[in-house]
Amino acid sequence: GNSVTQMEGPVTLSEEAFLTINCTYTATGYPSLFWYVQYPGEGLQLLLKATKADDKGSNKGFEATYRKETTSFHLEKGSVQVSDSAVYFCALDSNSGYALNFGKGTSLLVTP
Amino acid sequence: EAQVTQNPRYLITVTGKKLTVTCSQNMNHEYMSWYRQDPGLGLRQIYYSMNVEVTDKGDVPEGYKVSRKEKRNFPLILESPSPNQTSLYFCASSPYRTADSPLHFGNGTRLTVT
Numbered sequence: 001g002n003s004v005t006q007m008e009g010p011v012t013l014s015e016e017a018f019l020t021i022n023c024t025y026t027a028t029g030y031p032s033l034f035w036y037v038q039y040p041g042e043g044l045q046l047l048l049k050a051t052k053a054d055d056k057g058s059n060k061g062f063e064a065t066y067r068k069e070t071t072s073f074h075l076e077k078g079s080v081q082v083s084d085s086a087v088y089f090c091a092l093d094s095n096s097g098y099a100l101n102f103g104k105g106t107s108l109l110v111t112p
Numbered sequence: 113e114a115q116v117t118q119n120p121r122y123l124i125t126v127t128g129k130k131l132t133v134t135c136s137q138n139m140n141h142e143y144m145s146w147y148r149q150d151p152g153l154g155l156r157q158i159y160y161s162m163n164v165e166v167t168d169k170g171d172v173p174e175g176y177k178v179s180r181k182e183k184r185n186f187p188l189i190l191e192s193p194s195p196n197q198t199s200l201y202f203c204a205s206s207p208y209r210t211a212d213s214p215l216h217f218g219n220g221t222r223l224t225v226t
Contacts, residue, residue, distance in 0.1 A: 104152060
């Protein structure tokens with residue numbers, strides 16, 4: 001079946017550091033891939049998405065590239081801010097079912 | 113403001129006492145869904161609804177019921193709650209259930225069953 005694996009957290013970084021959160025997936029066919037972010041006390045919200053291989057999704061300085069050859073969708077940001085502290089979820093949509101498959105989430109804490 | 117509204121935000125109850133968590137969206141979305149979020153397990157889908165009067169089980173439906181009598185509302189019902197249903201619950205909606213229709217989430221309901 002479809003599944004998403006994210007790196008374990010928590011991840012603690014200093015402000016302006018480079019961020020990478022790894023995400024790999026298992027799926028048949030050609031899934032769409034997403035990153036959602038959950039700020040403290042809130043629901044998840046879409047951060048970025050990519051719907052086909054080699055697409056790059058970007059938003060708020062975050063980027064992720066859909067790599068079919070390595071079945072990966074790693075999230076990156078060049079310079080994190082304290083306000084980026086949140087839980088980040090990688091998700092997969094198989095385009096043939098009715099649910100997204102979410103990873104377990106990676107908690108990010110950015111310190112001043 | 114376009115939003116998904118869940119109530120209550122926090123709920124403490126005892127084993128066996130029926131409860132309902134409400135969910136309402138004002139975006140005329142056809143698709144609605146319930147998830148539970150547990151440490152180390154991420155988000156797991158409980159039930160979903162493709163449209164009015166159409167509901168189906170997700171990955172972890174045991175112990176839950178839902179109904180979709182109106183497009184905007186999708187309540188989650190626990191007929192006889194048990195401690196293993198202590199969790200953080202999220203309602204979500206989207207215009208349709210396709211990859212081009214990302215989910216909009218409510219702010220969550222933290223349920224504790226003692």
